[in-house]
Amino acid sequence: MSKDEEILEELSEFFKAFSHPVRLKIIINxxxxxxxxxxxxxxxxxxxxSISQHLSILRNKGIVGCRREGSLICYYIKDPRVKKLYNILIKEELSWQEKS
Amino acid sequence: MSKDEEILEELSEFFKAFSHPVRLKIIINxxxxxxxxxxxxxxxxxxxxSISQHLSILRNKGIVGCRREGSLICYYIKDPRVKKLYNILIKEELSWQEKS
DNA sequence: TGATTATATTTTGATATAATAATAACCTAA
DNA sequence: TTAGGTTATTATTATATCAAAATATAATCA
Structure with a gap:
């Protein structure tokens, strides 16, 4: 597979992470x-x-990371592209978010 | 389904359009x-x-539009969000595109 | 009209994804 | 070490998506 093919594969996998409403909710949170x-x-x-399964999908794509904190496991956004995407496309569609 | 649920459904459908390398190629073209x-x-x-099938998916989501021109059918980007997405996330990953 | 070119749709089989339930693993505190 | 709370994994079933092939539709041209 060519370099460009690989890039497109990776990009499409990235977008696939956002292609489920539950994962969108998780990411927004x-x-x-x-x-x-x-x-x-x-x-x-x-x-x-269900949460855990979707988190594992996001984890495998490198979109979120996690660290254990005592008995809890704390998830956070890891892929810097998420912030960009959120700011230009997601934030403004959400009625419960202020559009600063 | 609440308004917010609907928004998330629609957004996830939008991203699903980008979650296949062939559709990404089509959109980039x-x-x-x-x-x-x-x-x-x-x-x-x-x-x-195959092209036609992917185009119909993009058409159904309102991402592209088309018009007949004689014996040909001409497709074009319709959803304004595509341009945003392309500029901030896709363009810069493509080695064959200049990053103006 | 019939033939050709361009595009769309449908069907089929293979594969991937989803939701749910059951279970396992891990940490902490008693 | 046992119990309880937290998270992950596995298995199952249902559903969705995909690629490929066959077929259908629409426009143009001879």
């Missing part, structure tokens, strides 16, 4: 700061395994 | 200007039905 899985589950009102 | 299906097929070296 993490944009406000690192969160542990438990908090995410409560905020999004979803089952723990 | 159309960013340089409208193209007919035949040209796209030749440029990308892909079968006509």
């Amino acid at each position: 993490l944009m406000e700061g690192p969160q542990c899985v438990k908090n995410l589950g409560e905020t999004l009102d979803m089952s723990q395994p | 159309l960013m340089e200007g409208p193209q007919c299906v035949k040209n796209l097929g030749e440029t990308l070296d892909m079968s006509q039905p």
Whole structure:
């Protein structure tokens, strides 16, 4: 596979991370700061395994990272492209976010 | 479904359009200007039905539009978010594009 | 009209993704 | 070390997506 093909593959994988509403929710929440899985589950009102599965997808793509803090595992945005994307395309669509 | 849920659904559908390397290629090509299906097929070296299928996905999401011009059908970028996305995230990753 | 070119749709089979349930692993505190 | 709370993984089933092939539609030209 050529270099350009690889770039396109990687880019499409990146966008695939955003192509599910639950993952979008997770990403939007993490944009406000690192969160542990438990908090995410409560905020999004979803089952723990489901949250965990989507987090593992985001982790595998390098979009989020995590660190253990005692009994909790704290997730945070890792890929710098997420911030760009959030600022120009996501933030302004969300009614509950101020458009500073 | 709440308003916010709908927004997230729509956004995730939008990103899903970019989550396949062939569709990325098509979008990148159309960013340089409208193209007919035949040209796209030749440029990308892909079968006509395959191009056409991906175009119909992009069409259904409102990302591209098309108009008939004689015997050809000309596709163009329709969703204004595409240009934003292209400029901040896609363009700079492509080695064959100048980063003006 | 029939033939040709351009494009779209449909179908099929293979593969990937999703939700859910069950279980396992890990940490902390008693 | 056991118990309880937190997170991850696995298995299963349902659904979605993909590529490829076959077929259908639409316009043009002879």
